Amino acid sequence: MPLFGMHLSVAGGLHNAVARAVELGCDGIQIFVRNPRALRAKPLDPQQVDSFRAAREAARLWPVVVHVNYLINVASPSDETYDVSCQALADELSRANAIGADYVVMHPGNHMKSGVDAAVVRIAAAIDRAVEESGVDVSAAPVEKSGHTADAAAEADASGGTGADAGTAADQPHSVILCLENMVGAGTEVGVTFAELGRIIEASRYGDTLGICLDTCHALGWGYDVTTPEGLDATLSEMAEAVGISTLKFVHSNDSQGVLGAKKDRHQNIGMGSIGLAGFRNILSRPELSPLPFILETPVNSPEDQVRDLAAIRECLP
Template sequence: MINLASPKEDLYQKSITALKEQVDRANKIGAQYLVLHPGSHTGGGVEKGRKRIIAALNEVLSNKQLSFQILLENVAGAGTAIGTTMEELSQIYNNLVDRSQVGLCFDTCHGFAGGYDLRSEQEIEELLTVIDDVFGLDKLGVIHANDCKGDLGSNKDRHHHIGQGKIGNLGFEKLVNHPQLKDKPFILETPIDEAGDDEQNLAAIRDLIK
């Protein structure tokens, strides 16, 4: 339900309340991170949606003492979702009152669908440079490791099994062995089409580690 960019005031206020409840829950269980999609403006316009996200996060951050970081997750770019590129996320991040409590979750499927070619060493290096410039690599808390059914830049949020999508083993081998990423937590959000898929995907990504 949470959509901090919603132009509908009732949903917007409910989203803020729901996020505050999740923050309380994360504090109680001792979570290290809470991952959040920035939101979708649903026709209200990107600029207005971005301002509503910033205002909502500033309200939550000013009223809550966090023992963890809220991680903004990049999105695939479908529809009216905000936060496809690091530049878009930076426009939110740089306007927060307390950036110390906010970081980044990078989703590989979303990133690839959003135009980041994770099969290319050069493009990975360029992406990490941008992340470091905007957030600092220490703020990259989690990587959601998902292959992508759609083509590069397709903006389609369609997760696939590791090595079976358009990123492929070539891309994931570069990611899991990159010296600036190898110590980061990789979390699978791959499909479960049948029993054992989680174990298969975990084995697939582990086999790529050198």
């Protein structure tokens, strides 16, 4: 059974995102842990960290995903930009670890006309550097809220079991999985195909510990037709060959204002774009995808939009 969550605001304190998640009935959340539009940030307030961890444990939210700052570009050919971006990525990992997050998701970056080959090398080296500078353990699987690991959730559901009674995530040895997000292909973006993501993973010393996140809006915009059984078959086959399905840790569930192959990164509310309710029914019907967390990053013009989007995607369950 899928878990559903949303990207939520941390305005007024990290713990406020948990309160909103509970209000909405989310299983998990995605948040920023620093200003997404600035490369430098003040240290986390220890009281906020404690409040967040306590609220998250009480709410039994899983997963907690940290989305990396938008300005980080570890594909940049500029040494200055690259160095600052590496430091910021290490800080994101440290912050995610401090709050007990399960995943960190990053955009691979833009090569700025230096070429994909050079960018792959720089991205992989940046990941290695960030992991080592942060000192964060990236080796183990996150623990799902009911006590079994995320990777074992599907097996437990299929067998009717609930997994070992391992307690809450806060009781377990903690680690953070860093995930690469597929991009739409605008400009000089890197990581638009699963093959490109696979090259980055293979080039990293920590490749065996890295995951990927499938963004449905980005996938459609690039040209992966996730709306039909045949198109999704081809998409998942390419993913399996390039990185392996088990590398996929969660789905960014966004409808798209752009059409197939338009390379337009414009998220739309569930059922109101080019993917549509039929497309999400197609996605949620797939056994490879249905056990995963689905995190919505849809437009919020009013609080009712979040309620409607969560209801809409849940109605797409088979």
